[in-house]
Amino acid sequence: MQRTARLLALIAGLCACAPTTEAVAQKYPTRPVKIMVGFSAGGPVDVVARIVGDRLGNKLGQPFVVENRAGANGMIAAEGVARADADGYTMLACNSSTITLNKTLFKDIRYDPQADFAPLTTVVSAPLVLVVNPENPKTADIKTVADLVAAAKAKPGELAYGSGGNGNLAHLAMELLAQKAGIKLIHVPYRGGAASEVGILAQEVLAVFDPLSAVPLVKAGKLRALAVSSAERLPALPDVPTVAEAGYPGFDISFWVGFFMPKATPAPILQTLHQEIVTAAKDPAVADKLGSQGVVSVLTPADYAAKIAKETKDLAEVVAAANIKAE
Numbered sequence: 001m002q003r004t005a006r007l008l009a010l011i012a013g014l015c016a017c018a019p020t021t022e023a024v025a026q027k028y029p030t031r032p033v034k035i036m037v038g039f040s041a042g043g044p045v046d047v048v049a050r051i052v053g054d055r056l057g058n059k060l061g062q063p064f065v066v067e068n069r070a071g072a073n074g075m076i077a078a079e080g081v082a083r084a085d086a087d088g089y090t091m092l093a094c095n096s097s098t099i100t101l102n103k104t105l106f107k108d109i110r111y112d113p114q115a116d117f118a119p120l121t122t123v124v125s126a127p128l129v130l131v132v133n134p135e136n137p138k139t140a141d142i143k144t145v146a147d148l149v150a151a152a153k154a155k156p157g158e159l160a161y162g163s164g165g166n167g168n169l170a171h172l173a174m175e176l177l178a179q180k181a182g183i184k185l186i187h188v189p190y191r192g193g194a195a196s197e198v199g200i201l202a203q204e205v206l207a208v209f210d211p212l213s214a215v216p217l218v219k220a221g222k223l224r225a226l227a228v229s230s231a232e233r234l235p236a237l238p239d240v241p242t243v244a245e246a247g248y249p250g251f252d253i254s255f256w257v258g259f260f261m262p263k264a265t266p267a268p269i270l271q272t273l274h275q276e277i278v279t280a281a282k283d284p285a286v287a288d289k290l291g292s293q294g295v296v297s298v299l300t301p302a303d304y305a306a307k308i309a310k311e312t313k314d315l316a317e318v319v320a321a322a323n324i325k326a327e
Contacts, residue, residue, distance in 0.1 A: 028088055028269050029062040035091045036067055036081050038074030038098060044293045048123055048257045049093035051289045055280040074098035075109060082116035086264035096256045100311040104319050105167045105326040117260040119304040120274045123281050125256040126294030127230030128173050128209040131223040136203045145227050145246035152183035160186040162205035164193035167326040170209040172315055173229050173253045175322040180248045229253045274301060
């Protein structure tokens with residue numbers, strides 16, 4: 001009887017000492033949080049991570065410190081976070097390719113994008129802009145997606161388009177359009193999106209799915225926008241239709257930046273971070289800064305997970321159909 005009483009007392013004492021989930025959330029964070037970024041300083045992911053990290057640090061009372069581990073299309077940083085302690089002090093900021101494309105393109109990937117991470121939310125989403133050069137005699141009369149498709153069908157396998165490299169999002173977007181439209185195109189991979197933009201301005205290629213850096217060039221008349229790759233029109237180019245509106249329903253490819261934690265991170269910490277990131281993104285002062293990188297876009301963790309699953313499947317099908325190999 002006495003032994004039972006002592007055992008019950010011991011259990012009660014342990015329960016009293018064990019932190020509740022509410023207590024975990026209330027105390028978090030008690031030290032600096034590391035935000036791992038798999039790309040160089042100054043790029044879109046780095047910029048978003050620093051903007052959001054500054055706000056989180058101010059709101060939660062501990063620094064959120066960005067650490068750049070560039071290389072392998074974000075895989076070095078992602079693997080580091082996947083293997084980190086799930087204690088809430090290591091976060092991943094990454095782009096869509098790190099999560100939805102790498103597993104399809106690279107055989108030596110050492111993390112599972114869906115099994116190893118707990119998604120928090122996207123923060124910005126940036127569609128691509130399908131552009132031609134109005135000063136190029138070969139594309140001067142191409143003013144719509146239908147015109148581009150007609151030109152490609154008139155000369156199968158002769159129309160060349162550029163992208164920032166094999167397997168990047170611009171490459172996949174054009175291959176998806178080609179598959180849906182039933183056309184054959186020549187792919188010219190450049191070393192980065194900026195180089196492909198130079199290529200179309202120099203009339204080396206006839207079309208490009210360009211990032212948002214194309215918007216000023218479109219407004220200046222240097223490039224002509226035929227469509228945007230997202231499901232909705234781009235506020236900066238309200239008169240430019242989506243590819244879906246141009247005749248290809250379901251076409252929806254966008255570059256996004258979002259945040260993740262190791263899979264086993266305690267739920268109260270995940271809830272705190274999700275709520276604070278969403279609140280920050282919706283703040284006009286923060287949203288104004290984020291606007292330089294794309295359209296502010298936040299999701300619930302469940303919707304984010306569903307988006308990742310769908311995009312991973314859809315892009316894998318494009319890669320397989322076009323036999324795309326990573327560089």
